[in-house]
Amino acid sequence: MVDADARGRDFPPAGGPAGIADATFAALDLGTNNCRLLVARATGEGFRVVDAFSRIVRLGEGMSRDNRLTEAAMGRAIEALHVCAAKLRRRGVPHFRGVATEACRRAENGMQFLSRVRDETGLMLEPIAASEEAELALAGCAPLLDPSKPFGIVFDIGGGSTEVMWLENAPDGWRMADMVSLPWGVVRVAEIFGPGTVAPDAYEAVVARIAGELAALDAANAIAGRVARGEVDMLGTSGTVTTLSGLAMGLTRYQRDLVDGSWLDLGDMRRLSATLADSDFATRAANPCIGPERADLVVAGCAVLEGICRLWPVERLRVADRGLREGILLGLMRAVRA
Numbered sequence: 001m002v003d004a005d006a007r008g009r010d011f012p013p014a015g016g017p018a019g020i021a022d023a024t025f026a027a028l029d030l031g032t033n034n035c036r037l038l039v040a041r042a043t044g045e046g047f048r049v050v051d052a053f054s055r056i057v058r059l060g061e062g063m064s065r066d067n068r069l070t071e072a073a074m075g076r077a078i079e080a081l082h083v084c085a086a087k088l089r090r091r092g093v094p095h096f097r098g099v100a101t102e103a104c105r106r107a108e109n110g111m112q113f114l115s116r117v118r119d120e121t122g123l124m125l126e127p128i129a130a131s132e133e134a135e136l137a138l139a140g141c142a143p144l145l146d147p148s149k150p151f152g153i154v155f156d157i158g159g160g161s162t163e164v165m166w167l168e169n170a171p172d173g174w175r176m177a178d179m180v181s182l183p184w185g186v187v188r189v190a191e192i193f194g195p196g197t198v199a200p201d202a203y204e205a206v207v208a209r210i211a212g213e214l215a216a217l218d219a220a221n222a223i224a225g226r227v228a229r230g231e232v233d234m235l236g237t238s239g240t241v242t243t244l245s246g247l248a249m250g251l252t253r254y255q256r257d258l259v260d261g262s263w264l265d266l267g268d269m270r271r272l273s274a275t276l277a278d279s280d281f282a283t284r285a286a287n288p289c290i291g292p293e294r295a296d297l298v299v300a301g302c303a304v305l306e307g308i309c310r311l312w313p314v315e316r317l318r319v320a321d322r323g324l325r326e327g328i329l330l331g332l333m334r335a336v337r338a
Contacts, residue, residue: 023336024050024091027328028084028098030125032060032187033159033297034239035080038325039091042333051087055080056293060103060160060187069107077113078120085121095332098125099324101133102160102185130181133324134163140326141237142174144261144318149233151226153312156323157238157304159297160185164214164308166221180217184210186240189300198277198299206300210307218311227312234314236264237323239294240301245319246289247272253288260321266309269317273302 025047026039039051057076059069088096104110105127114125128136137156145152145167152167152174162185166178189206218224226232245259248268276284277299284295309317 023095023333024093025095025329025332026088026091026093026097027325027332028081028096028123028125029324029328030059030077030081030098030100030104031159032101032103032161032185033058035059035077035084036325037084037087038329039087039093040329047329047333051091053080053084053087055083058159058187060107060185061191063103063107063160064188064191067107068109069103069113074113074116078117081117081121081123085123088123095336097328097332098123099133099136099328100125100127101324102130102158102183105129106160106183130161130163131179134165134179134181135176136327136331137163137237137323138165138167138174138176138327139330140323140328141235141320144320144322145169145174145235146233146318149231151223151232153223153232153234153308155234155236155238155308157236157240157301158185159187162210162304164217166217166223178217178221180214182210182213184213184304186297186300186304189303190296193296193300193303195281195296197280198303200277203277203299203303206303207307207310210304211310214308214311223312227314232312232314234312234317235320236305236317237320238301240298240305241317241319242321243289243294243298244269244272244302244305247287251289256321259319262319263316264319265316266313269302269305269309273299273306276302 023042029036033056035055035057037053038049040047040049057080059073059077061073062070100114104114118124138154150169154165156163162182164180165176167174168177242259245262245264246254248264281295284290285292290298
C-alpha cells in the first residue's frame with residue numbers, strides 16, 4: 001500500500017533546521033508490522049514530503065513460537081524494501097537513514113536478515129535500541145504537544161513493542177524524563193486474540209497486563225496524580241490511534257490531514273474498542289478506515305491503548321500521524337546543517 005496521503009504535505013515549521021533548502025532526505029523504518037519510507041525536500045524551516053511508501057509486511061509474524069523471523073515474513077519485507085530501494089535510486093537521494101526496530105533487535109536471526117537485506121537490496125538498515133526509537137518518535141511528533149502543560153505522555157504502539165515516554169516541559173522544550181518499552185505490540189497481541197471476535201476475558205487480560213507493566217513507571221514519576229490534576233498532555237503516535245480517530249470522525253476513507261493533530265475522547269475510544277472487539281473479521285475488514293490488512297491488528301492495538309488509559313484516564317488524547325520517520329529526517333537535516 002502506497003502512503004499517498006503523505007505525499008506533498010509540509011512538516012510544521014517547528015523543529016526544522018534552516019539553511020539547507022531543496023536538499024533531499026529519506027527515512028526508512030522497518031518495523032515488526034510495517035515497512036515505511038518517507039522522502040522529503042528540506043524547506044527553510046522544515047521539510048516537504050515528496051514521496052512516501054508504506055506496506056504491511058508483518059516481519060514479526062510467528063516470532064512468539066521460536067524467536068526467529070520466518071522465511072515468509074523475511075520474503076515479504078525484502079519485496080517491500082526492493083520498492084523502497086527503487087524509489088531512492090530514482091530520486092537520487094543523497095541523505096538517507098534506514099532503521100530496524102523490535103523484530104530485528106529481538107529475533108535470533110535478526111542480524112543475518114539485515115545482512116541479507118543489504119546483499120539483495122543494497123539498503124543498509126541499522127538496528128536501533130528502544131530508547132533511540134522513542135527519542136526519534138518524540139522528535140517527530142513533539143510539535144503537537146500542548147506547551148501549556150507541565151508534563152506529557154507520548155506512546156507509540158508498534159507491531160512488536162510499545163514505547164511509553166514520560167516528558168517534562170523544560171524551558172528549552174520537551175525532555176524525556178523516563179520511558180519504558182513493553183514487549184507487547186499489535187502483531188504479538190493479535191496472535192493471542194486470533195482474527196475473529198475477541199472473548200471479553202482474553203481482551204481484559206491484555207488490558208490488565210499492560211496497565212500492570214506500566215505501574216513501575218507510574219510509581220517512579222507520580223504520574224496518576226498529575227493526570228488527575230489535569231497537568232498531563234497525552235499523545236499517541238500509532239496506527240491504532242489514527243484508525244480510532246478516523247472511526248470517531250465517521251470518515252468514509254482515511255484522511256491524514258483530518259486525523260493528524262485531532263483529538264480522541266476517552267469515552268469514544270472505549271466505545272469503539274468494545275465495538276471492534278465484538279465484531280467479526282469481515283465486519284472490521286469492510287470498514288474503509290481499517291481494511292483487511294489491519295482487521296485483526298486494530299483490536300490488539302485497542303487492548304494496549306485501553307491498558308495505558310486505564311492507568312492514566314485522561315479526558316482525551318492527541319492523535320499523531322507522524323513520528324519515527326519524521327524524527328529521522330530532522331536528525332539527518334541537523335547533521336547536514338552542522
